[in-house]
Amino acid sequence: MADNFDALLNALPLILEGLIITLQLTVGGAILAMATAVVLGVLAQQDNILLRGFARVIIEFFRGTSLVVQLFWLFFVLPQFGLSFPAMAVGIAALGLNYGAYGAEIVRGSINSVPAGQWEATTALSLSKLQGMRRVIFPQAWALMIPSLSNLLVHLLKGTAIVSFITMADLTFRIDQLRVDTNTFFAYGVGLVLYFLIAYVLTLAMNALEARAKHKLGRGVSLPEALNLRSADTGVTSSTKEHV
Amino acid sequence: MEKRYGDNVVLRGLNFDVAKGDRVTLIGPSGSGKTTILRLVMTLEEAEGGYIFVDGEPLTHEERGGARVEMKGSHKHRLRQRIGMVFQQFNLFPNMTVMQNIIEAPVHVLGMSKKAAIAKAEGLLEQVGLADKAHSHPLELSGGQQQRVAIARALAMDPEILLLDEVTSALDPEIVGEVLGILRHIAETTDITMLIVTHEMQFARDVSNRVLMFDGGRIIEEATPEVMFSNPQHERTQSFLQAVLGNPMVEAAE
Numbered sequence: 447m448a449d450n451f452d453a454l455l456n457a458l459p460l461i462l463e464g465l466i467i468t469l470q471l472t473v474g475g476a477i478l479a480m481a482t483a484v485v486l487g488v489l490a491q492q493d494n495i496l497l498r499g500f501a502r503v504i505i506e507f508f509r510g511t512s513l514v515v516q517l518f519w520l521f522f523v524l525p526q527f528g529l530s531f532p533a534m535a536v537g538i539a540a541l542g543l544n545y546g547a548y549g550a551e552i553v554r555g556s557i558n559s560v561p562a563g564q565w566e567a568t569t570a571l572s573l574s575k576l577q578g579m580r581r582v583i584f585p586q587a588w589a590l591m592i593p594s595l596s597n598l599l600v601h602l603l604k605g606t607a608i609v610s611f612i613t614m615a616d617l618t619f620r621i622d623q624l625r626v627d628t629n630t631f632f633a634y635g636v637g638l639v640l641y642f643l644i645a646y647v648l649t650l651a652m653n654a655l656e657a658r659a660k661h662k663l664g665r666g667v668s669l670p671e672a673l674n675l676r677s678a679d680t681g682v683t684s685s686t687k688e689h690v
Numbered sequence: 691m692e693k694r695y696g697d698n699v700v701l702r703g704l705n706f707d708v709a710k711g712d713r714v715t716l717i718g719p720s721g722s723g724k725t726t727i728l729r730l731v732m733t734l735e736e737a738e739g740g741y742i743f744v745d746g747e748p749l750t751h752e753e754r755g756g757a758r759v760e761m762k763g764s765h766k767h768r769l770r771q772r773i774g775m776v777f778q779q780f781n782l783f784p785n786m787t788v789m790q791n792i793i794e795a796p797v798h799v800l801g802m803s804k805k806a807a808i809a810k811a812e813g814l815l816e817q818v819g820l821a822d823k824a825h826s827h828p829l830e831l832s833g834g835q836q837q838r839v840a841i842a843r844a845l846a847m848d849p850e851i852l853l854l855d856e857v858t859s860a861l862d863p864e865i866v867g868e869v870l871g872i873l874r875h876i877a878e879t880t881d882i883t884m885l886i887v888t889h890e891m892q893f894a895r896d897v898s899n900r901v902l903m904f905d906g907g908r909i910i911e912e913a914t915p916e917v918m919f920s921n922p923q924h925e926r927t928q929s930f931l932q933a934v935l936g937n938p939m940v941e942a943a944e
Binding site: 571577585663 | 732733734767770771773774775777779781782783784785786794795798799827828829830843844847
């Protein structure tokens with residue numbers, strides 16, 4: 447067992463490199479996915495059939511085809527047509543478009559869940575469609591979509607593991623290497639723990655975002671209160687904290 | 691203002707004018723098309739036929755060469771700015787404070803400076819008795835308070851026409867009075883044209899100068915409130931008022 451930990455210690459710099467690649471893919475993929483989700487989600491609920499149709503085709507295409515196959519297309523097939531991109535860019539693009547297509551459905555559903563009366567009020571106040579969406583409808587839909595987006599983000603993190611197929615030395619790749627000097631049980635055990643920790647941090651961050659979004663709608667406590675960084679109005683928790 | 695509808699099921703062959711400064715109350719049973727009229731004027735819904743004119747200008751469609759042609763978006767947008775609406779369910783924006791709700795449209799639609807909009811909003815909040823609630827969230831307020839904010843929000847746009855759609859129907863009986871009191875005051879101190887859909891007959895009596903009785907999508911009787919509530923001519927009006935008021939002949943005349 448001690449050998450295993452020595453091996454882990456030796457492999458740590460490389461595992462850290464892999465971790466950074468995994469995090470870059472996760473953050474880059476999440477940003478692209480979010481942008482894709484918002485654009486497609488908003489287009490998917492337009493009255494204009496062309497805009498809606500365009501969004502639907504893109505959404506169904508990326509949802510309906512395998513992420514691995516998309517990745518291979520971008521990395522191995524496109525270069526045959528003279529279009530080659532760095533592995534990191536391909537990874538982010540595939541993850542972002544694929545999870546963005548799923549996210550689009552979440553965005554669309556959340557926007558549709560905002561009561562019709564809110565739209566009517568924006569019309570009655572002569573706000574333009576864009577102003578209404580940006581300033582009134584989306585901020586309310588945002589609070590509704592965060593829990594589902596949070597799920598998707600964790601899926602995306604785990605989805606990054608397939609980029610080792612396109613020659614990237616991400617966390618999974620380094621864990622696999624660790625197996626050589628240790629054993630399957632130990633190496634993949636380390637993998638489980640590391641992925642779980644990242645997923646947990648992401649979930650906590652998303653929970654914080656959700657608390658903040660809800661508070662802005664006048665529901666629930668503010669973020670510092672939720673994190674217990676500042677004494678709440680009740681005084682009960684804060685006084686016990688001070689005495690401890 | 692004139693409206694006509696072809697063979698629309700909700701409103702048929704409807705045609706009426708509202709003069710500037712008029713306070714017109716629309717009464718009638720549910721489903722008689724009263725609320726639909728307000729929603730059409732606010733451009734929340736589209737009619738299948740007919741035209742609405744605001745100050746002589748066609749609102750959503752005009753007749754061109756015998757055809758019914760939709761007006762440009764910019765035209766609708768410009769004309770719509772002269773119309774305000776208060777809804778049954780208030781429809782305040784929960785992602786904004788009371789103050790932000792009120793200054794949103796003046797700043798982002800009318801291009802008013804934030805400072806001027808805030809000063810104006812403070813005056814309006816004073817008027818509706820909620821000066822201390824400027825920084826509250828809508829959901830922290832009672833229904834009556836939310837509706838008062840909604841009234842202030844509509845007034846912040848200086849509408850020439852105000853549409854009031856059953857503004858007290860979602861409120862507890864004991865706070866209906868505070869909202870109606872504010873509207874009464876607005877009616878007395880401004881010359882805003884008002885189209886009112888309400889079941890509060892006493893309010894209709896106090897505020898309006900004309901009452902239109904609707905049934906089955908058409909106007910079946912039109913009169914001043916005095917005549918309508920004390921001496922309705924149409925049988926349908928009599929039975930409706932009887933049901934709403936108990937005994938309209940006696941009570942309303944008092």
